[in-house]
Every structure is written in C-alpha cells, then in structure tokens.
Amino acid sequence: MVAEKVDLIVFGEKILPAAGGEILSGHGVAVAGARIRAVAPLVELRQRYPGVAELGLDRGLLMPGLINMHTHAPMSCYRGLADDLPLMRWLEDYIFPAEAELTPEVVYWGAKLSMLEMIRSGTTSFCDMYLFSREVARAAVDVGMRGWLGEVLYDFPSPCYGPPEEGLKLVRAMAVEMADDPLINIVVEPHAVYTCSPGLLVASHDLAREFDLPWIIHLAENREETKTVNGRYGKSPAVHLAGLGLLDNRTIAAHCVTISAAEIALFAETGVNVVHCPESNMKLASGVAPVAAMVAAGVNVSLGTDGSASNNDLDMFGEMASAALLQKVGRLDPTLLPSRTALAMATVNPAAALGLAGKLGVIAPGALADIIVLDMNAPHLTPMYDVASHLVYAVRGGDVIHSLIGGRVVMRDRRIIGVDEAEVMARVNGFARDIAALF
Numbered sequence: 001m002v003a004e005k006v007d008l009i010v011f012g013e014k015i016l017p018a019a020g021g022e023i024l025s026g027h028g029v030a031v032a033g034a035r036i037r038a039v040a041p042l043v044e045l046r047q048r049y050p051g052v053a054e055l056g057l058d059r060g061l062l063m064p065g066l067i068n069m070h071t072h073a074p075m076s077c078y079r080g081l082a083d084d085l086p087l088m089r090w091l092e093d094y095i096f097p098a099e100a101e102l103t104p105e106v107v108y109w110g111a112k113l114s115m116l117e118m119i120r121s122g123t124t125s126f127c128d129m130y131l132f133s134r135e136v137a138r139a140a141v142d143v144g145m146r147g148w149l150g151e152v153l154y155d156f157p158s159p160c161y162g163p164p165e166e167g168l169k170l171v172r173a174m175a176v177e178m179a180d181d182p183l184i185n186i187v188v189e190p191h192a193v194y195t196c197s198p199g200l201l202v203a204s205h206d207l208a209r210e211f212d213l214p215w216i217i218h219l220a221e222n223r224e225e226t227k228t229v230n231g232r233y234g235k236s237p238a239v240h241l242a243g244l245g246l247l248d249n250r251t252i253a254a255h256c257v258t259i260s261a262a263e264i265a266l267f268a269e270t271g272v273n274v275v276h277c278p279e280s281n282m283k284l285a286s287g288v289a290p291v292a293a294m295v296a297a298g299v300n301v302s303l304g305t306d307g308s309a310s311n312n313d314l315d316m317f318g319e320m321a322s323a324a325l326l327q328k329v330g331r332l333d334p335t336l337l338p339s340r341t342a343l344a345m346a347t348v349n350p351a352a353a354l355g356l357a358g359k360l361g362v363i364a365p366g367a368l369a370d371i372i373v374l375d376m377n378a379p380h381l382t383p384m385y386d387v388a389s390h391l392v393y394a395v396r397g398g399d400v401i402h403s404l405i406g407g408r409v410v411m412r413d414r415r416i417i418g419v420d421e422a423e424v425m426a427r428v429n430g431f432a433r434d435i436a437a438l439f
C-alpha cells in the first residue's frame, strides 16, 4: 500500500472533536493540505505516516478554532477611545467623527491588529462588517486568517464607494474576484433596517441570492431601534424584514435583543440565523437577548464579540462565558445556556449558518484544518472534571498555544508566524495619536 501524503500531525493529551461530543485521549490529527485527513490514536498515525512533522503539547487540548460571527475588525483603532456613554452620544460624539477620518490604511492596520488578537485568543474564522472591506480582505490574506467579509451598505454616501448603488456594485465585484479564494468569503451586509431603505434591503438580498452568499444585518439591537422602525414603518424590525420577504436561511441577524416570542417562532420557521453579542449588549446597555428561548425554539444562534470599541476585546472564550452567565442572571435560572451550548455557539452553529456544517467548527476527516491547541496544565484549569465546563468558564484566550488555519500554522508557541506584531501595534499607535488629537 502506498502511504497517503500528509503534511503535519497535531497532537495533545485530549481532543474535543466537536461541541457536545466525546473527548478523545491519546489521539492525534493528520493534516493534508488545507484539510484534516485522519483523527486516530497518535501511535497509529506515527506508524501510518512516518517522518511527518509534528506540532503539539503533551498536556494540551486540541479543539476546533473558534468562529467569531460578528466583528468590525478595524474598530480596534477606537478601543477605549470613549466608554460608559449612552449609545447615541458614544456614536455621534466619538465614533462617527473618528470614522470620518478613516482611510484604507487605517482599516488595513486596524483589521490586522484585530486578527492578531483573535488568533492569540483561539479564533480562526471571523465574520466582519466594515468600510473599505477590501483592506480587511488584504489583511486577512496577509495574516492567513479565514474571513467572511462584507462592505457595509446603507442609504447615505460611503467614504469608500460613494452612493449606495456603487456599494452593491463593489460587493458584486468582490464576490466575483474572490469566488475561489481559499480563505476569503464575501458576504452581503446591509447595516440595519433603520439605515437601509426597503429598496436597498431587497436589492442586497437579491445579490446575496444570485451569488448564494450569506446576508447579514444588525437587527433589533435595542429598544431605541425598535421604536424608530415602528415609527417609520408601523412594524418591528423583524416583521418589517418578513414583510419584504427577507427572512430565510441565508439571513444572519446580529443582536436580536428586542424580539418577541412570535418573532422567535418566525425565525425558527424561516431558518433565520442569529448572532448573539452579549458583552457589547451589556456595555451599551442594550438588554438581554432571549437566547435560551431562541435555542429552545430551534433557532441557530452563534456568538460574536462585535467591534472592539463596544466590547472591548475579541476574546471568544470570554464571550462564551459572558453568554452563559448573562442568560442565567437575566432570567434568574442557572440551568440556562449550559457550557456545551455556549461551545456550539462558537463552533458548529456558526459553521451551519455559513453553510459549512461538518466542514468547519469540527475536528473530523475532510473538515478544514482550523485547529487550536490549549495548554491545560495551569493552576486555573486544575483539576479538570469536565472539559466543556473549563472551556467556557475557566479558559481564557491566553491559554491558546498553537493555531492552524487551513492547515497552515499561524501561531506556534504564542508567536504569530509571518507577521511583525510590533510593527502592527506601532502603526495603530500612530493612528491613535491622530485620533486622540480630534477630541
């Protein structure tokens, strides 16, 4: 028998192949190209593929890389610029004036900074909405990170593309250009119901359908939004979208804090995917999204951090803990959103929302080799009765030691490969001096 070629064997003490699944001990993962070839006892893999390079940690835990389903990556440039303010004051007095000075260069370096932070805290895929998204794509390719990226669309002129119809043209061009990119996936992203006319919402959804892309929108983020949309259309944001025929399984709705039981049933029926952003919702005092009720109704709910200006970090381990804790205290029920559900919201659920169930967010033969290795040999992780419990309630992003994206090692021993991290931080610090001078 001719041995199949593999490029790398990744190993640790334990493997969590999928959220909620059995833990494997003494196993390894054989990677060939961008994909996982085999998951088997390490001894067997070493016999089957002699002389293959290895990456691992004796007391390590392997798990699928996390998927951050809602980011505005370049906003790391505004992290901590202004906090503890009402949403409109925060936006109008700080974020919008700062964004008025936005250049493609700021977007590129800000996005790159966020990617370093994401990789360092176990995220291997992210779903981003921002301006100058070509620059976000360029940064993702340079870093080697997997991204679902979109140009934000709204009714007013954009500093990137000008009038709204040009935005649709830009997204179309990017979808064509990047159709075969191994890391970059284009998504269609109208900003929100209150910033996009019905015509723009429908046209953008048509574009998403034409190219079979996800259609992503901020929806029902807080009471203010619901009031505004009700005043304008006499309907809630979700019912407004339903009336336009825009609720289906390519729809990914971020936030969904102020939604009713009837709207949850509608989401379940139409296959709408939801992204919960607990820390951003807490920080902006938006409220507690009814996540447990959505999950119980069969809605596919994923997790996102939102931008660094409203979080203020991109650590998905922290976000999983926040999601679980917020449901419990919000509904005064400690049984809500158990650790396995939180883990699914950062791995298999996003994969399903992106149409990649079984191919992303799991460690299985044929799946994309997006794998992280955590050091579990630490005081704050000792003892370990239950891996899922630790991953949600005790692990922090800094426990991630190695990371692979599409079979390529992007972080080894906490060093990011092929990126000068000091340069990225120096660039963003340079922009920050100019931003600070505006206020």
Ligand SMILES: [Zn+2]
Residues within 6 Å of the ligand: 070, 071, 072, 218, 254, 306, 307
């Ligand atoms: Zn957002």
